[in-house]
Amino acid sequence: MGEERRGPRERMVFSAAQLIRQGGVAATGMREVAAHAGAPRGSLQHYFPGGKEQLVDEAVGWAGRYAGRRIARFLAGLAEPTPSGLFAAMAAQWTDEYTADGFGAGCPLAAATVECAAAGGSTRQAVAAAFTTWRTPLAEALAGLGVPMARADSLATLMISTLEGAILMSRAAQDVRPLTTAVQELGPLLDAAVLVRGGPPH
Amino acid sequence: MGEERRGPRERMVFSAAQLIRQGGVAATGMREVAAHAGAPRGSLQHYFPGGKEQLVDEAVGWAGRYAGRRIARFLAGLAEPTPSGLFAAMAAQWTDEYTADGFGAGCPLAAATVECAAAGGSTRQAVAAAFTTWRTPLAEALAGLGVPMARADSLATLMISTLEGAILMSRAAQDVRPLTTAVQELGPLLDAAVLVRGGPPH
DNA sequence: CCGCCGTTATGACGCCGGTCATAGAGTGTG
């Protein structure tokens, strides 16, 4: 959060994502976004002529890119890289935030999905694209760790699904246990997918 | 959906849950709930003096009880009951709905969590309670299938987490694959927890 | 000095939300 020297446009997108994380899309007002970004209100219609939908779409896209970029960082930060370690790192980002700052914010993709999937707007496609932007590098990372290509994408989907659901339950219960449980229970399954290198499992 | 002969109060709670499933809490108006339930608008403040928050809380509670009750039915419907079969049945409820009626609706608990967890209201606690109402019978069912008590609750949490996340991703992508993937990948893990019966865990 | 143009400022508009106030039906009881 140190780099506040970006342009007002990018700051507003970032602020939108941040506010959506907390209260959802509908609860996030345009004026509120501008205020949170320290940007003038008049800039909204200038940078986002497509209105709120455009702003939300870009916030969602930003979130997807952010999640995708973190995969490489997590991988680099692991002492001995394994699928379970990668998943643990992904979940740790959330448990750390929740223990440090409370359960005030969730995943913006989840919020946008819940509120915009039924509406016919463009946001649903933006969310779908963002999930892909997240899943693709994750699957590639798994492949790099020795997971067969066919299963890598499936496991990537599983990891994101479980993580998203665990975030939901953790927020609801105000308890990080769903997240830690997901790591503990899913870890062995993920690492088992690598062992196929040595010999046939069944 | 056949029993339309319940009282207007219960109908409104049901309608609220249904509408929340589609567009979320904020997008669901009180007037809309009454109209959807075929109930007079004036009944809202009569049956729900606590306002929208009370209505949402009850809708969430209803959803939790509904999900909890279905566990026993799923279990009874399985030819040979296994944890993976139970999970597959839970997911199938969603894939069936999505293939038949489209991806218009998600889980009301997810919507309520995303939109109300940060706000200080009572809804967050209602969601937490609803998740417990769902998880408890699921954990008991797993225990009945031979899963050790200690792991039963963890696996129940994992199942719900993964299911919720898979619902999200399926809606976003308009594709049931995340749900089917979750079933395929998680199934062996769930069934492996039963085999501990034969040998000593440690 | 003069426009030009990307940016900002500000106020108004229309709409819809939840809530309140108040009066009206309906119905069973004394």
Place this chain on the structure above:
DNA sequence: CACACTCTATGACCGGCGTCATAACGGCGG
């Protein structure tokens, strides 16, 4: 008939929302 009580009806209020219209600012090339 009178009464009480549950339920319904309806309209008004106030606030917040996204959006639009319009004007001003501000630096820079001419």
